[in-house]
Amino acid sequence: MQSLRATRRPAATRTRERILDASLAMFNAFGEPNVSTNHIADETGISPGNLYYHFRSKDDIVEQLFASYEARIDEALLLPTTRAPNLEDLWLQLHLLFEAIGSYRFLHRDLVDILTRNRRVRIRFARILDRASISATSLLRALVETGVLHAREEDLPPLVENAIALVTFWVGYDTVRSGHFNGHANDPLLGMRRVIALLAPFLDATARAHFERLAAAYGA
Amino acid sequence: MQSLRATRRPAATRTRERILDASLAMFNAFGEPNVSTNHIADETGISPGNLYYHFRSKDDIVEQLFASYEARIDEALLLPTTRAPNLEDLWLQLHLLFEAIGSYRFLHRDLVDILTRNRRVRIRFARILDRASISATSLLRALVETGVLHAREEDLPPLVENAIALVTFWVGYDTVRSGHFNGHANDPLLGMRRVIALLAPFLDATARAHFERLAAAYGA
């Protein structure tokens, strides 16, 4: 049934989603401030007027994309509920996070500017950071309790905050540092490695080797 | 002589600098993308036409401001040449860096967008990051050699890269995390503490206490 609904959609829905797809692709490629509604309409193959039939404003498009982004992030932040999380869970969470951010990298590329201009997105993004902070803290605390991470409770807040700062602005840093301003998605692996590097001093040799194996297996 | 020249400047020079001052203030307050040349002329108390007598384009203004920024950063990156650098030197370097970035925070707020649109600034900023990387590596290496920092040579590159990423995007992170989008300069101390937190695991208790004293004395 669901698949039938998915293949036989009304034209309106299809156009709406084509607009969103084109917007996301162009925002990611050129940066949201550098993409006009005319560009989007052009790329979608529709008229500018039609675009405004489906969306109230450019901001409306941004907000719809943000909603999908938020859902992806929240999925990535889920932790196992029936057992204590381990290093693989941390690796997976980082992987899903960098993947989600990569798909919506336009948001992180011009994060401050976008949040300055859009109050609703600003509030919701702040809540995402709160949830990320809670999730990361509980994950690290669990690793401490199972003896994997050798950190004191007072080490955790700065560690979590640095990790979140790094994840949030990795897109920007990687773009600037690599000199690749073409909008292509970058490899999440380096970002993941950098977050792990924050934790490395608190891991013993076994755990560090564990991460090395995960990183090596990552490409395959 | 110098003071005479400074007080009796030709009107052209004074206007030019008033434009630069107003631009910097408004860029920092509202973000460079949100400040037009008309706004700048208004704030300077001159006509838009006059602004274009003194500067070829808005980009020209950005580039002039960038030149001052670059000079400030390079000053901050200087290390003592006659002796091995110590923890105070690291603290001072971080202080000067965060101060310089705070004065030109508009650049870091919209870094990716500005660098995407301006090729010359992009190239020069990449070189600044290179110099920062070299400076930070040699500083940390000296601390290792004098027994202050207990890290292996292979720990340094990720440490340096994470530190640079953190310093570069601290303005953005702090803005987003604190929810203060009003453009005010933020306290450098928290950013400095976060960079120190990267190093903390490699410092012994004595060195960590040393930093705590420096941080406590900072406000005074």
Add this chain to the structure above:
DNA sequence: GTCTATATAGGGATAGAC
């Protein structure tokens, strides 16, 4: 050096025919 007036371009967004 500074102004007023204006050229030119492009942005977001709407009206009304089909």
Add this chain to the structure above:
DNA sequence: GTCTATCCCTATATAGAC
């Protein structure tokens, strides 16, 4: 739902008088 035509506004930048 979709188009064409257009409005309105603001942006960068220039011309020419003073």
